[in-house]
Amino acid sequence: MSPQTMESRWSPSIGMLGAGFMARTHTHAARLAGASLASLASSSLASAERAAQSLGYARATTADDLIAEGLDVVHVCTPNTSHLDQARAALLAGSHVICEKPLATSATDAAELAELARSRGLLGAVPFVYRYHPMVREARARIACGDKDAVVTVSGQYLQDWLLGAQDDNWRVAADAGGPSRAFADIGSHLVDLVEFVSGDRITRLVATTRTVHAERNGQEVATEDAVALTLELAGGGIGSMLISQVAPGRKNGLVLEIAGSTESVRFDQEDPELLWVGRRAGSLLLRRDPDTLSADAARLSRVPAGHAQGYQDAFNAFVADAYDAAGGGTPEGLPTFADGLRAAQITDAVLASARVGNWVEVSEA
Known part of the structure; x- marks a missing residue:
């Protein structure tokens, strides 16, 4: 590409x-x-x-x-x-x-x-496609440079408000079209994909709770969740929390991920994707996207020079180009495949199972 x-x-x-x-x-x-x-x-x-x-x-x-x-x-x-x-x-x-x-x-x-x-x-x-924001790749590169078990904590949220009211409706609300999970399968899947992609670690177990705020929408019973909260553990020992909601007033596409390592933290906010916060005990940094100073993978995805904003469609463009490249025999870095889609489905199943039984659930690797 x-x-x-x-x-x-x-x-x-x-x-x-x-x-x-x-x-x-x-x-x-x-x-x-x-x-x-x-x-x-x-x-x-x-x-x-x-x-x-x-x-x-x-x-x-x-x-x-x-x-x-x-x-x-x-x-x-x-x-x-x-x-x-x-x-x-x-x-x-x-x-x-x-x-x-x-x-x-x-x-x-x-x-x-x-x-x-x-x-x-x-x-x-x-x-x-949020993998395709250059500053996500920069966060991943920085974590990969650390110690193998350096991830201490992860925290993330994905908040929207487009289904805030009981009058708001969409085909995703109905289980016969959207499936048994709505908020988590729709947007939480993006967040857990970023957690594993950026951290380089795997979620091993979790405990989750869900809430359906509106029992009915436009006279139809609702069987899918509006919001999910969960606590998780990583294979490397890290722990974390996540909040996913499609009923958070004022939040349009509030996807935020923060990962704390042993000496440095990184924080990415999808609504301000040109920036990456790098936290240190002394001398924290706010990095702006600049292909001249980024890691090689982040620079590859920088479509325009520094100071010219890139956004969601740019990330999508890069994903599709990489997918076609891979289909044609190339080996682009970080392309999300059906194996990653399976991984998100395994975590979604674990979330639903945990919410049903009210206990910790192991995330399947089968």
Whole structure:
């Protein structure tokens, strides 16, 4: 991938399953990476035709027909409970797959997809795109330079308010479309992915509690959680806490991660992604993104010179370019794959299990 253009070394022909916000975000990144926009399918042919025209796809079609084309890459941006069947079918048709998170609504189903991609020698990627902020990579590099067991504590939060009121609704609220977990599977998965990616450590066990603030939304019973709080332990001995909420007034996309090592802390705030706080007992630092002074991996993802802000779409562009590069035979650093999607599903299952029984639960590595 070229850090200046985000263009992949391989230019695939792609299909898009879905026509919502995430499909548009994927499409912008795909176009910038040099992909050929072949086919788009949505919930109806009329919806697909409108989206295909708007986004620049050559044709609108049905999901089954799109998958049967055997395109180079299929992007799955449909409701969560459809991910398993659609990603499986695309892999069996010989396509590389980029599937929105959660990869599946259970660890068992996610494991099936991860094994299928591995056995067929195909790329399966999941857009944990916050990995692609350069200052996240800088935090990771700094922690990697420390002692093996240097992580002492981790704390994180991911707070939003878009489902604050009982009148606020979305397909993710219903378990038959979004799956058994909402807030954690939707946004908590990003946070736990960052914890393990940045720290280089694994969550071994946790205790969690969930809360559903609104028992009904627009007259329909709600079976999924609005908020989650959890305490965790890492394999290396570190401990931590997390708070995830989609009902936090005033918070739009408040993803914050702080990791304390034995001599230095790092703190990243997604709403201010050009900065990384480096905490020291004496002489703390506030680093601004500058490719001339960052670690090699962070500098690679710095698309524009220092002083020119990068944001969410830039991170997404870099992820898609890396995914196409990997599908074409490259080995980009830090690409989140179906194995990472499986890992997030394992942690989500542990969170739900802990909330049900009210005790500590081991996180499966199976």
